Amino acid sequence: MDKLTENPIPKLPDAGTSLDDMRARILLAVEAGAALLSAPPGAGKSTRVPLWLLEAPFLEGKKILLLEPRRVAARALARYMAACLGEKVGETVGLRMRQETLCGPATRLEVITEGVLSRMLMQDAELPGVGCVIFDEFHERSLHADTGLALCLESRAILRPDLCLLVMSATLEVDALARLLPDAAHLHCEGRHFPVDIRHLPPPPGMTAQDLPGLLRHAAGVISRLLREEQGSMLVFLPGVGEIRRLEELLQGNCPADVDILPLYGQLAPDRQDAAIAPCPSGRRKVVLATNVAETSLTIEGVRLVVDAGLAREPRYDPADGLTRLVTCRISLASAAQRAGRAGRLEPGVCVRLWHKEEENGMRPHIRPEIVDADLTQTVLQLAVWGVPRPEELPWPDQPPAAHLAAAREDLVRLEALEPGVPVNRPTPLGLDMAALPLPPRLARLLLLGEQYHNAALACCLAVLLEDRDPLPQADASLLHRLDRLCRGPSSDRETGDGVIGRLRQWARQLTRLLICPPQGLFEEAQRQSVSTGLLTALTFPERVAQRTGEVDGQAHYVLRCGSRAFLPLTDPLARQPFLAVAVLDGGHRRHVQGADRGRIRLAAPLPPAEVESLFSAALQRENRVDVTDEGRIIARQQRRLDALVLEDLPLPRPDGSACAQALCGYIRRKGLACLPWSEAMRQWRARVALLHEQEGEPWPAVTDAALLEHLEDWLAPFLDNCTDLQRLSPARLAEALRALLPYPLPRRLEELAPTQWTSPAGITHPIVYGEEGGPHVAAKLQEFFGCTQTPAILGGRLPLLLHLLSPAGRPLQVTRDLVAFWANGYRQVRAEMRGRYPKHPWPEDPLAAPPAARTKKQMERERGPQGGTV
Numbered sequence: 001m002d003k004l005t006e007n008p009i010p011k012l013p014d015a016g017t018s019l020d021d022m023r024a025r026i027l028l029a030v031e032a033g034a035a036l037l038s039a040p041p042g043a044g045k046s047t048r049v050p051l052w053l054l055e056a057p058f059l060e061g062k063k064i065l066l067l068e069p070r071r072v073a074a075r076a077l078a079r080y081m082a083a084c085l086g087e088k089v090g091e092t093v094g095l096r097m098r099q100e101t102l103c104g105p106a107t108r109l110e111v112i113t114e115g116v117l118s119r120m121l122m123q124d125a126e127l128p129g130v131g132c133v134i135f136d137e138f139h140e141r142s143l144h145a146d147t148g149l150a151l152c153l154e155s156r157a158i159l160r161p162d163l164c165l166l167v168m169s170a171t172l173e174v175d176a177l178a179r180l181l182p183d184a185a186h187l188h189c190e191g192r193h194f195p196v197d198i199r200h201l202p203p204p205p206g207m208t209a210q211d212l213p214g215l216l217r218h219a220a221g222v223i224s225r226l227l228r229e230e231q232g233s234m235l236v237f238l239p240g241v242g243e244i245r246r247l248e249e250l251l252q253g254n255c256p257a258d259v260d261i262l263p264l265y266g267q268l269a270p271d272r273q274d275a276a277i278a279p280c281p282s283g284r285r286k287v288v289l290a291t292n293v294a295e296t297s298l299t300i301e302g303v304r305l306v307v308d309a310g311l312a313r314e315p316r317y318d319p320a321d322g323l324t325r326l327v328t329c330r331i332s333l334a335s336a337a338q339r340a341g342r343a344g345r346l347e348p349g350v351c352v353r354l355w356h357k358e359e360e361n362g363m364r365p366h367i368r369p370e371i372v373d374a375d376l377t378q379t380v381l382q383l384a385v386w387g388v389p390r391p392e393e394l395p396w397p398d399q400p401p402a403a404h405l406a407a408a409r410e411d412l413v414r415l416e417a418l419e420p421g422v423p424v425n426r427p428t429p430l431g432l433d434m435a436a437l438p439l440p441p442r443l444a445r446l447l448l449l450g451e452q453y454h455n456a457a458l459a460c461c462l463a464v465l466l467e468d469r470d471p472l473p474q475a476d477a478s479l480l481h482r483l484d485r486l487c488r489g490p491s492s493d494r495e496t497g498d499g500v501i502g503r504l505r506q507w508a509r510q511l512t513r514l515l516i517c518p519p520q521g522l523f524e525e526a527q528r529q530s531v532s533t534g535l536l537t538a539l540t541f542p543e544r545v546a547q548r549t550g551e552v553d554g555q556a557h558y559v560l561r562c563g564s565r566a567f568l569p570l571t572d573p574l575a576r577q578p579f580l581a582v583a584v585l586d587g588g589h590r591r592h593v594q595g596a597d598r599g600r601i602r603l604a605a606p607l608p609p610a611e612v613e614s615l616f617s618a619a620l621q622r623e624n625r626v627d628v629t630d631e632g633r634i635i636a637r638q639q640r641r642l643d644a645l646v647l648e649d650l651p652l653p654r655p656d657g658s659a660c661a662q663a664l665c666g667y668i669r670r671k672g673l674a675c676l677p678w679s680e681a682m683r684q685w686r687a688r689v690a691l692l693h694e695q696e697g698e699p700w701p702a703v704t705d706a707a708l709l710e711h712l713e714d715w716l717a718p719f720l721d722n723c724t725d726l727q728r729l730s731p732a733r734l735a736e737a738l739r740a741l742l743p744y745p746l747p748r749r750l751e752e753l754a755p756t757q758w759t760s761p762a763g764i765t766h767p768i769v770y771g772e773e774g775g776p777h778v779a780a781k782l783q784e785f786f787g788c789t790q791t792p793a794i795l796g797g798r799l800p801l802l803l804h805l806l807s808p809a810g811r812p813l814q815v816t817r818d819l820v821a822f823w824a825n826g827y828r829q830v831r832a833e834m835r836g837r838y839p840k841h842p843w844p845e846d847p848l849a850a851p852p853a854a855r856t857k858k859q860m861e862r863e864r865g866p867q868g869g870t871v
Helices: 020-031 048-055 071-084 114-123 143-158 174-180 212-229 241-251 270-277 333-344 357-362 377-386 402-414 429-435 441-452 456-467 479-488 493-498 500-514 522-528 530-540 609-615 657-671 680-696 705-710 731-739 746-753 819-834 857-864
Strands: 014-016 034-038 063-068 093-097 100-102 109-113 130-135 164-169 185-189 196-200 233-237 259-264 285-290 303-308 311-318 323-330 349-353 545-552 555-560 565-569 579-586 599-606 621-628 634-642 645-651 757-759 765-769 777-781 802-806 812-816
Touching (some): 020 048, 020 185, 034 174, 048 109, 048 130, 048 164, 063 071, 063 114, 071 093, 071 109, 071 270, 109 114, 114 143, 114 377, 130 143, 143 164, 233 333, 241 259, 241 285, 270 285, 303 333, 333 349, 377 429, 429 441, 441 456, 441 530, 456 479, 456 500, 456 522, 479 500, 479 522, 479 530, 500 522, 522 530, 530 599, 530 609, 555 579, 634 657, 802 819, 812 819
Parallel strands (some): 034 164, 034 185, 063 109, 063 130, 093 109, 130 164, 196 349, 233 285, 233 303, 259 285, 303 349, 565 599, 777 802
Antiparallel strands (some): 545 579, 555 565, 579 599, 634 645, 757 765, 765 777, 802 812
8 A cells, every 4th residue: 555545644745856756646645535735836736636636536427626716817727727638618627706607517627716615615515526625826825715625624524524625835834734634645746847046126225115106116127127138028026906007107118129018917807817828929028017816826928037026915804993904015935935936937037026135034934814804794604604603613724813703793793694692693584695695795785685675787786896996996986976987888998908897797797697687778777776876885884874074174074873984085076965875995993083093985975864864764863962072061962863973963951960970970081180170188188098008908998090080980970960060170079079988987097097297396287298209208397306216107106207307497408217317327417517507596416305496596595584484
C-alpha cells in the first residue's frame, strides 16, 4: 500500500519537482478523503488537477465542483480546460456563476464561483451526485470559501462521509486547516516555475502610501521606463478601478508605440476581460492594469513584467454602525508572492515593487480573512435556513466575530427574516422566501416588497443598482437619476463599450423571472413606477430614513433613524429634501456622539413626510422629552418620534419632577461635579469624610468624584425635585444632599474624629485644613505652641496634624508632624534667626518651660499688671 494512505498525516510535507511527479500521490490523497495541496503560481494546480480527478476511477459517474474566488478566473479556467478536452464550455466542463450558467447533461466538472456552492448546499445539504469539492486559491480566505468549507465539513460529518475535499493554494495556512481536517495529507509541490527578478523602486522620499496621485505618477514613470528596457507584456496591480482609470490617462502617449493599455477588474464587461487575458496580436504587447482579480488562477499571455503598487482595496464592516467601508491597505506577503509569480509563469520575468524592501518586515504574512471584516447578514440567514441556529458552532478556519454575528441577527430581525425574542436564529416564512432569492437579504426583501406593493419592475431595477456600491456613478446622490439612466439604456459609445448599463439591464431582466413580472417593457414600467423609489428604499433600509436638521458650512445635515448623522453638499439636488430614504452611506456612527464625524450620503431618494408617517405608523411613539442646555437649564418638549427622528415637537409646560432630576443628573455626569455650586465648607466636608473612609472604610461612604457621579440618582436626585435650572441650585441645598449621605450617628462621629477646628494652648481657634497634600494640617504662630510636649492629633489621637509654624507676621517658619523633635532640633536655629527680626515677641531659650503666647512682650506685661498680676 502506498505510504500516503498508510499515514495520511505526514510530519513533513511531501515535495515533488513538478505537479506531474505528484499526480498519483494527489489522487490517492483525495481518494482517502481530504488533501491540502500547496503549489506555486503557474504550477498548473487550477487546470491540471481537476482534469486528473475527472479521469479518476473513484470519481467515475460523480461530479466535481471547482470553486474559484473570482468570476474572471472561473470563466478563463472553464474555457481552458474545455479546450484541453477538445470541447466547448457546457459539455464535460461547465461554468456556473450568478447571471451566467453553461452546464449540460454531460457536465461532470463544474467551475463555480464560491457563492454558488453555498446556494447548492442550501438547496440540498447532501450535494447529491457530487463526489469532490475543490477549494482553489483558498489563501484568499473569502467569506464564501470559509462558509462553503464549514458547510462541507458539517455535511461530511452528518450526511456525506464519502465527500472528498481538496484545498489548494500557493500559500496555505496549514495549521488552521489541519485542525479542521486532521486526516488530510499536506502535499507540497515545488513546481517548475521560472525565476523572477524582484526589484524595489519606492516613490521619492516624503511621499506616503496615502498619496495615491503621487504614487500613480511614480508608477507611470516606472512603467514607461521598464517597457523601454524590457521585452514582453506587463501586468500592473492597483488598488481599485479609479486608480486604473487615472493611470491609464497618465500612460496615454507615454508608452512605446507597440503597447496597448487594457484594464482588468471584476465589473468590466466579459468581452473586455477576455481582451485583457487573450494573447496579443503579432508584433504587439500590452500593459494590463488590474485589481487583485489578476492575482491568482489567471495566466495572461505574454506577461513577463509585473509592477506592484502593494495596495488593495478591502471592505471593512463596522458592527457599531452597520456600514461597510472600502479601505485602501497594504497587501500581505502572500499576496505579494502571488503577484510576483505572475511574472514567471511562462518565462523568466521581472517584478518591480513600488515600496521599500524594509517595509516587508511589517507586512502581514497572510491575507486577512474576509470573515473577520465582513457583514455577516447573508451568511447568518443562509445558515439559519440550512439548520444552523448558532453559527459560532460550525467548524470555521477563523471564528466569525461575535459583534458581527449579533449585528447581523439584529438586522435580520428588523427585516422580519428571523424570529425575534428567541435565543437562536430561526427563520420566519419571509426569511425563507428571502433566502431562496439569489440576492443579499436586503435586496431579496426589496424584490418581495416590490411584488407586495405592485412595483415589481421598479424593484428589479433598484436591486441591480443597489447590489454594487454605485455602478452608475454621478456627481449627485440621486437614486432616481441613476434609475432614469438605467431605464433609458446606453446613451454613448463609452457606456456601450464598458457594458455596465447593458449588464445591469440584463440582470434586471433575469430578476423578473423570480417575480410575477414580465421582462417585456420592464424599463418603461419601472419609469412609470419611479414615484415609489423612496418608499421601496425606505422599507429596504428602514434604519436609514433620514431627516434634515439644518445646514452648516455648505452642507445639509441629516439625522438617520438609527441615530447616525450624515450630510449632503448643498449643491446636491437632494439637499433641500426634508426626508430621504438613504441606501448607501459612507462613514458615520450608529449613535449621536458629540463631535463625531458625519457620514456622506452616497445614494438616496426623496421621501415625502406623509409616507414616513404611513409607512412606519406602528413604530411611531409619543414621549415627553426632557433635555438640558449647555448652561444647565431644563428644556421639556412633547414629541412624536420615529426612533431618532422628531416628527412633531411641542413645548411641555409642566415637566415631571423626577424626569427633570434624571436629566440634570445626566448633565452633571457629562460635565463633571465642577458644575455644582460648591462652597469651601462643603469641599472640606468631603475631604473629612474621604479621610475617614480611607482610614476606617465602612460605614463611611466613598465621596470621590467617580463615586459621587456614579450614584447621583441616589444622593442628589431627591434634592433636585422641581429644579429646572442648575444655576438655581443653592450651596445650602447641595450641602443638605451631601450631609444626607451620613446616617445618624455618623455626623456626630465626624465632628469627634475629624473636627473642623483646633484650639491652641494660647486659647486661639484655628481651622484644620483637609484634602491637601501631606494630610490634614493646622497653621498657627510658633509662640502659641510654647509648653506643648505633644503634637495635636485627630482620629482619636491616631493621626497627628501637620503643623505649619508661623512667624509673628504669619509667614511659615517650619512644617512638622513631630513637635517634640522640633523643640529639640529645629527651634534653636529658628530662634537665632527670628529674635532679632521680631524683638517684641518672646523667644525663650526653653520653649517647653515658657507659657504659650499670641501677643508681644509688652502686651503680655500689661495683661499681667505692675506686680505681675492680671489686669
